[in-house]
Amino acid sequence: MTESFAAARSTSQALPEAVVRIEGLRKSFDGRLVLDDVHLTIGRGRIVSVIGQSGGGKTTLMRCVNLLEQPEHGTIEVAGEVVHQDGRTVCRDLPRLRRTVGMVFQRFNLFPHLTAVENVVLAQRRAGVAELEALERAVALLRRVGVAHRALALPDQLSGGEQQRVAIARALALKPELLLFDEPTSSLDPEATREVLTVMRELAADGMTMMLVTHELPFAREVSDHVVFVDGGRIVEEGTPEDVLGAPAQPRTREFLASYGSTS
Amino acid sequence: MSDLFQVPWSDYQSDLLDALWRTLSYTAVSFVGAVLLGLAVALLRLSRAWPARAVAAVYTELFKNIPLLAIIFLSYFGLASAGIRLDVFTAGCLSLVVFYAAYLSEIFRSAISGVHTGQTEAGQALGLGRVGIFGQIVLPQAVRQALPGTNTMLVDLLKSTSLLVTVSAAELMSEGRLITSSTFRALEVYLIISAIYFALCYPLSQLLLLLERKVRAGVPLSPWRRRRLRTARALLAQDAPDAPVGADVKAGAV
Numbered sequence: 144m145t146e147s148f149a150a151a152r153s154t155s156q157a158l159p160e161a162v163v164r165i166e167g168l169r170k171s172f173d174g175r176l177v178l179d180d181v182h183l184t185i186g187r188g189r190i191v192s193v194i195g196q197s198g199g200g201k202t203t204l205m206r207c208v209n210l211l212e213q214p215e216h217g218t219i220e221v222a223g224e225v226v227h228q229d230g231r232t233v234c235r236d237l238p239r240l241r242r243t244v245g246m247v248f249q250r251f252n253l254f255p256h257l258t259a260v261e262n263v264v265l266a267q268r269r270a271g272v273a274e275l276e277a278l279e280r281a282v283a284l285l286r287r288v289g290v291a292h293r294a295l296a297l298p299d300q301l302s303g304g305e306q307q308r309v310a311i312a313r314a315l316a317l318k319p320e321l322l323l324f325d326e327p328t329s330s331l332d333p334e335a336t337r338e339v340l341t342v343m344r345e346l347a348a349d350g351m352t353m354m355l356v357t358h359e360l361p362f363a364r365e366v367s368d369h370v371v372f373v374d375g376g377r378i379v380e381e382g383t384p385e386d387v388l389g390a391p392a393q394p395r396t397r398e399f400l401a402s403y404g405s406t407s
Numbered sequence: 408m409s410d411l412f413q414v415p416w417s418d419y420q421s422d423l424l425d426a427l428w429r430t431l432s433y434t435a436v437s438f439v440g441a442v443l444l445g446l447a448v449a450l451l452r453l454s455r456a457w458p459a460r461a462v463a464a465v466y467t468e469l470f471k472n473i474p475l476l477a478i479i480f481l482s483y484f485g486l487a488s489a490g491i492r493l494d495v496f497t498a499g500c501l502s503l504v505v506f507y508a509a510y511l512s513e514i515f516r517s518a519i520s521g522v523h524t525g526q527t528e529a530g531q532a533l534g535l536g537r538v539g540i541f542g543q544i545v546l547p548q549a550v551r552q553a554l555p556g557t558n559t560m561l562v563d564l565l566k567s568t569s570l571l572v573t574v575s576a577a578e579l580m581s582e583g584r585l586i587t588s589s590t591f592r593a594l595e596v597y598l599i600i601s602a603i604y605f606a607l608c609y610p611l612s613q614l615l616l617l618l619e620r621k622v623r624a625g626v627p628l629s630p631w632r633r634r635r636l637r638t639a640r641a642l643l644a645q646d647a648p649d650a651p652v653g654a655d656v657k658a659g660a661v
Contacts, residue, residue, distance in 0.1 A: 211528055238534035238536055239534065240534075241533065242534035244532075245532075248529065250525055252523075253529075254526065254548075255548065256547045256548050256551060257625075258636065260636075260643075261632075261636075261639075265533070266533035266535060269533075269535050269543070270534060278635065278638050278639050279642060281639070282639065282643055291643060294639060294643055295640065313533070314532075314533075317534065
């Protein structure tokens, strides 16, 4: 799987080191199977988009990577370390694993009692970063995502786009090796969506490894190295964005894309 | 009018000050105790283990449905007849603590469970442990929710210390009864005692309202938070560096 992915990508590059390797993942909620025998590898610096209908298991798949969900079966490896195996968390230091993986949520989930800059500082301090260094990094990150002028505002004083950009800065603060984006623009209006996608495009250009669950198919096509179509808890089709979004091989993928009106 | 005020109040000044001090002591000690016990009961009620939940539920329902006066009599007279002799201050505080903890636990429980699960998940995703998530994310938000109800309980507790007159606790109401029995000026004495209670409770509740508004507006109350925001302001005031530092974030060079 890693080989084919790498081969499809480029011939000039060496095989990218895998940041995430998922094998034979199975997960059910109350007896209902939501993920079944899922395999996925994300190489360093790669951007993988997961698409599919709501309730198809794509968010659950993403949440398994930082073990916000515990699968029943399969292996999860993050940054070269097996963290979960067949229903058992084998990672001894779960907080450290989660600091390796930044996550951006659909509903932002900023801490409402703290200003934007404090939101970015909090986890750094818990991770042992010195106060001044944490603040400097927070301010630099807020500048980077273009919300430094709102650094001292509370989340409910920020627009949706600003909140999501603060959330991205917060996820970047721990210098993660991988960023997970769980439908980051689904609660945003078009203007705010554009703001957030601009930031994500910049991260992509900087070589950040990203896993993205999204309904923004044109964006997925633009930035992704690899697109995965999940339906009914299984990976139905995967490949380059041109293949999966442009010339899907599976009827189920074509059906899904037709419902979006974006097979072009 | 001249008939109304005939008690030689200056003779009772130091006694009244003692009584005032006693009232405030009962209030402060009982309130701190009730908040701690109330929080513990609320956490038990939110526990995953059903026996813990059951114990907490029985506690809450029991003390919410017994009059405070009965609890005071039980802890001062009742326990004494069972061989456990508590001094009046201990018995008084104990009664107020167990009674108000029952109400506070309900306020705390709803405040804690009112914090959205997404907040806990965001904390987990940032690598915070259980203690960090509770202390830095859930609790501060729960406090914001619980503040109005808790403040009402504090003022109510202060007024309820007057029930301790029944065990001669030497607080304001007991002092009022003493002065009345030596002057036979019940109307005048209890008007003055009521005025003192009002002078305590009204400013206290206004102060607590102010606190609620400040907390809601996100005003930093702790010195370390103020310092952090001051530093942030200073950093923000500095000119942005020419090249966006973020380019190196992934490589860990910020």
